[in-house]
Amino acid sequence: MTTPTPRFDLIGLVVSDMAASLAFYRRLGLAFPDGAEQLPHVEAPLPGGLRFALDSEATVRSFTPDWQPPASSGRASLAFLCADPAAVDTTYEELVTAGYEGALAPFDAFWGQRYATVLDPDGQSVDLFAPLPDGTVTDAD
Structure with a gap:
């Protein structure tokens, strides 16, 4: 079996x-x-x-x-797909305004996404992303 x-x-x-x-x-x-x-x-x-x-x-x-929190969360991340590139910016700003730490401001990534990273209350990386129109970089922040 x-x-x-x-x-x-x-x-x-x-x-x-x-x-x-x-x-x-x-x-x-x-x-x-x-x-x-x-x-x-x-x-x-x-x-x-x-x-x-x-x-x-x-x-x-x-x-x-004996469990202890890890010193870093650098090996894993969570990613949330946003509705469109503008929603990446809006979501990032809403979270940062609410007091969460912005780790990477929104930018147009070379792989064809609007991309940003915020940290959750324990410092866990949380990525926000959306495909760019036609998968191309439209501006270089």
């Missing part, structure tokens, strides 16, 4: 402040249940049946007592 191949199902982050993280990801359109701020583990459905989960540091330490 052959063992079935595992199916990719969930993207999870460990967060230091559940309420702050929920506020950030809700601004990006993820739907978490009401009252999730009080929960140790929450999930939001993603397109295609995937799930996005947030776990409090205390939750992770409940089964891995």
Whole structure:
């Protein structure tokens, strides 16, 4: 008998402040249940049946007592597709105005996207992008 191949199902982050993280990801359109701020583990459905989960540091330490936050989140990023290039700028400005750190201001990337990066409350890179018309760079910010 052959063992079935595992199916990719969930993207999870460990967060230091559940309420702050929920506020950030809700601004990006993820739907978490009401009252999730009080929960140790929450999930939001993603397109295609995937799930996005947030776990409090205390939750992770409940089964891995020696767990410590990584020194850097430089090896992974999350990316959100925006409606169009102007929406990248608008979303970036809304997040920065709300107090989140802008890591990379919007620019027209050589690979044909309007692109920007903000940091979530724990310093996780979150990219915002949209294809440029015809996939070409229209201005060099």
